[in-house]
Structures are given as structure tokens and as C-alpha cells.
Amino acid sequence: MKDHKFAFILCTNNTLLLEECLHYINHLIVPEGYEAELLTIPDAPCMTRGYNEAMQASDAKYKIYMHQDVFILNRNILRDLLAIFAADPQIGMVGMVGYEKVAADGIMWHTARTGSIYMRHPQTPYPALSDYRYNIADGYEYVAEIDGFFMATCHDLPWDSDRLDGWDFYDAFQSIRFLLQGYKIAVPCQRHPWCMHDDDKLLSLSNYDRYRQIFLQEFHPFLGKSYSDILAQTRY
Amino acid sequence: MRTRSDLQQEAEDYFQQIKVDFDATQDAYRHILATIDTALAKEDFSSLYGLISYIEKGDGHLAFRYIGKTHRLLRMLNIIALEDKYQKPLFCSGCDNTESLWEKYMLTLFAFRRLLFRLSEESVSEAAAYLQGHPVSHLAAYMMVQDELLIPDRAFYETLALIFAQVWSQADIQQFFALAFPS
Numbered sequence: 001m002k003d004h005k006f007a008f009i010l011c012t013n014n015t016l017l018l019e020e021c022l023h024y025i026n027h028l029i030v031p032e033g034y035e036a037e038l039l040t041i042p043d044a045p046c047m048t049r050g051y052n053e054a055m056q057a058s059d060a061k062y063k064i065y066m067h068q069d070v071f072i073l074n075r076n077i078l079r080d081l082l083a084i085f086a087a088d089p090q091i092g093m094v095g096m097v098g099y100e101k102v103a104a105d106g107i108m109w110h111t112a113r114t115g116s117i118y119m120r121h122p123q124t125p126y127p128a129l130s131d132y133r134y135n136i137a138d139g140y141e142y143v144a145e146i147d148g149f150f151m152a153t154c155h156d157l158p159w160d161s162d163r164l165d166g167w168d169f170y171d172a173f174q175s176i177r178f179l180l181q182g183y184k185i186a187v188p189c190q191r192h193p194w195c196m197h198d199d200d201k202l203l204s205l206s207n208y209d210r211y212r213q214i215f216l217q218e219f220h221p222f223l224g225k226s227y228s229d230i231l232a233q234t235r236y
Numbered sequence: 237m238r239t240r241s242d243l244q245q246e247a248e249d250y251f252q253q254i255k256v257d258f259d260a261t262q263d264a265y266r267h268i269l270a271t272i273d274t275a276l277a278k279e280d281f282s283s284l285y286g287l288i289s290y291i292e293k294g295d296g297h298l299a300f301r302y303i304g305k306t307h308r309l310l311r312m313l314n315i316i317a318l319e320d321k322y323q324k325p326l327f328c329s330g331c332d333n334t335e336s337l338w339e340k341y342m343l344t345l346f347a348f349r350r351l352l353f354r355l356s357e358e359s360v361s362e363a364a365a366y367l368q369g370h371p372v373s374h375l376a377a378y379m380m381v382q383d384e385l386l387i388p389d390r391a392f393y394e395t396l397a398l399i400f401a402q403v404w405s406q407a408d409i410q411q412f413f414a415l416a417f418p419s
Contacts, residue, residue: 016339020346027355073353105247120385129353196349198385199304209251 006036006078007060010068011050013043017068017198024071031079036060047148047170048159055156065151067197073118073129074194080134084186085154087136092155092183093175095146096195102144104224106212108172114141115187117149118196132192140186144227145175149197157181163218169211176219179230257298265299268309272334281326285317309334311383312341315376324373324408344372345384351395352386364399371403374412381416390417 008025012018018040030036039058044050051065062081066072074080084094097115099108118126126132148171160173175185188194216223222230268287275284290296291310299306315327331337343366350363372380377396381388393416397409404412 016342020342023346023350023359024355027359071349075355103243105244107247110243110247118385120387122387126387196385209254212247212251 001061002059003061004034005060006062006064007058008038009051009054009063009065011041011044011047012068014068021068021071027075028072028078029075046165047167048161048164051159052161061154063153067149069198070149071196073196077194081152083136084140084188090184091186092153092178093185094152095187096150097147098143098187099145100143101224101226102222106215108145114143116190116193118193126192129192138189140188142227143185143187144230145172146185146187147171150195163214164211166207166211168208169215172215176222179227261298261302264296265303268296268299269334276328276332281320284313288313312337315379318375319373324375327372327376345380349386352392367399371400374404374408378412378415
């Protein structure tokens with residue numbers, strides 16, 4: 001495993017989006033002494049299998065699993081991620097948007113959200129992107145779950161391809177799995193959001209409920225619980 | 237205050253409704269795509285405009301409710317209808333199916349964002365060159381900037397006006413700014 005290496009991992013099925021996504025990745029500043037690689041998995045059978053394949057293929061310590069329709073705005077994101085991982089060695093995963101509690105109905109956005117994502121009408125105006133710099137003193141929050149559009153890890157934990165053979169709920173599953181392994185999940189406080197997620201605003205919900213039912217069954221003891229409640233458990 | 241069981245029941249009801257609506261939603265979406273394909277291939281724009289009411293008030297509302305891509309398709313239809321009304325070059329010119337229309341829209345949007353975020357000088361100049369090579373009307377530019385995921389400032393509108401100065405008339409530019417900054 002290379003400690004000074006990042007891997008961007010994307011399951012892709014749309015060249016148009018992927019090329020634009022890569023345009024933003026190619027503009028990121030790679031910290032001195034570090035290297036970055038890109039692994040794309042075209043037409044993966046499902047998200048978890050695609051991610052597992054890439055995870056096993058990469059020797060990078062830091063892996064960034066992200067959607068092809070995410071555009072990274074913070075050019076210093078790699079340096080900032082390193083600062084967060086270094087701030088608490090127990091942090092195993094970082095997201096851009098997270099939720100302190102696991103929702104009672106399993107739908108993560110039904111609970112209070114933390115973090116940030118580029119929005120058309122933000123509550124507080126964003127500082128100009130060119131002027132924005134994150135400082136670890138700006139802080140981060142611990143959460144129970146993060147949104148799957150951007151998940152950065154510093155430990156490899158297999159994605160649950162036994163239960164998840166589609167495109168939904170892999171993020172919620174992986175979040176709980178990280179917590180149950182004793183890792184914390186952090187979401188940075190962002191005055192200017194670090195990412196834009198151009199996801200058409202609506203989900204493809206046709207299969208969502210199927211995986212939600214699996215989640216409810218699998219993680220029933222943790223519904224409504226906070227990250228600290230779950231961290232306190234060593235087994236489930 | 238909603239209890240945990242209330243939340244769970246709401247979610248169950250919501251997903252049950254999705255299942256009930258699923259087939260009709262897929263049918264509506266297929267109809268929208270097929271109609272756009274046919275209309276563009278035949279340059280039969282009146283049937284394109286008919287889709288607006290189909291999506292807003294007819295069976296197409298299910299596609300609008302459940303399939304995110306329908307929102308952008310409706311925006312494109314509204315742009316084209318407005319351009320037709322004001323006798324401007326149509327956004328769909330050069331597009332002979334839904335896919336090429338979608339691609340033109342997305343590439344235009346990506347270029348707008350590159351201008352806004354200014355990742356590098358090269359990124360900005362590439363975007364400007366793309367837009368100059370694939371110009372859109374001031375109405376299309378205005379509607380996209382207003383409704384898409386980007387936060388424009390006055391400098392951004394001025395940049396667009398400069399890029400399209402060769403194809404927009406003075407009246408177009410005046411209307412563009414009047415729409416963006418109503419007094």
C-alpha cells in the first residue's frame with residue numbers, strides 16, 4: 001500500500017459526464033510528494049462490485065469513490081482531506097454531506113444534514129471559489145452516514161456486494177460498516193462547497209426501496225441511532 | 237411531531253405509490269423521448285411544443301415527478317418554444333434526435349460552468365471557444381443560467397454577452413440584461 005497516493009474511483013456509463021468530471025479532477029492540486037491515479041469502471045454490474053474491483057486493483061492508501069456527475073470545485077481538496085485524516089487517526093472515511101443519525105426509515109436525507117454541496121440558493125452566500133481556502137481550524141463533524149456522491153477512505157473495507165447488486169444504499173451500508181469496524185466518519189465544514197453534484201435532482205427510485213428494506217433488516221438495531229451509539233458497538 | 241412509525245409509514249406509502257405509478261411513468265417517458273426524436277427528425281416543431289402541456293398538465297407529469305431528466309427536457313422545450321415565438325435561431329438546430337439535443341444542452345451548460353468557476357485560463361478559453369463555435373440564443377442562455385445549478389453574477393452575464401457578441405444583436409443583448417437584472 002502506498003501511503004502517499006490517491007486513487008479516484010468511478011463507475012461510469014456516460015462519457016459526456018465522465019469527461020467533465022475528469023476536467024475538474026485534472027485541475028486538482030496534488031500535494032507535493034503525493035501521486036494520484038484514476039480508475040474508471042465502465043458499465044459495472046453494480047456499484048459495490050465495481051468499487052471492490054477498483055479497490056483491489058489500487059495500491060493507493062487514499063481512495064476517493066465518487067459519482068461521474070460530481071465536479072470537484074475545491075482544487076486543494078487532496079491537501080484538505082489529508083489534514084482531516086491526520087487530525088484524528090480514528091477517522092476512516094470522509095464525505096462532503098453527512099447525517100449524524102441513521103434515519104428511522106433508512107432514508108438518509110430524512111434526518112438532519114451536515115456538510116455542504118453546491119446549491120443554487122445557498123442559505124449563506126459562498127465566498128468566491130478563487131479566494132476560498134479550507135483550514136482544519138474550520139472544523140469537521142462526525143456523522144453516522146455520508147452521501148455516496150463522494151466517499152474518501154484511508155482504509156480498505158470491502159463493499160457489500162453480497163447484499164447490494166444495484167446502485168442504491170451502498171453508501172449507507174458502507175458507512176455503518178466503517179463505524180462497526182471502529183472508524184469515525186467525518187464531514188468538513190465548508191464555507192464554499194467542495195463539490196457540485198449534478199444529479200438531475202431526482203433519484204431513480206425504482207429499485208431504491210428493495211435495498212432500503214435490506215438495510216432496515218440488516219441494521220435494524222441502529223435505526224435512529226447516532227454515530228457515537230454505533231461506534232460503541234463492536235459487533236452487530 | 238412525527239414519530240418514528242409515522243416516518244416509516246410515510247416512506248412505505250411513498251414507495252408504494254412509486255410502484256403503482258411505475259409502468260405509467262415509463263410509458264410517459266418513452267412517449268416524450270419518441271416524440272422528441274420524431275419531431276427533430278422531421279423538423280415538426282409543433283409536436284415538440286405539444287409536449288410542454290403533456291408534461292406540465294397531462295400524463296407526462298409522472299415522468300416529471302419521478303425521472304429527473306424530464307426536468308431538463310422540459311426546459312429545452314420551453315427554450316425552443318420561446319425562440320420560435322421571437323423568431324430566434326432554435327436551440328435544436330443541428331440536432332436530429334433527443335441524444336444530440338441532450339448533448340448540445342449539457343456541453344453548453346458545462347462551458348457555462350467552466351466560465352464561472354475559472355479553474356484555469358485554459359479551461360476558460362476552451363469554454364469560450366466552444367460557445368463561440370456552438371452559439372445559443374440570448375433566450376437559451378438566459379433560461380439555462382436562471383434554472384441550472386450555477387450562481388451567476390453580473391460579470392458572468394457580461395462574459396456571455398461578450399462571447400456571443402458576434403451572433404446576438406444589440407436588442408438581444410439589451411433584452412438579455414433586462415431579463416437578468418429587471419429594474
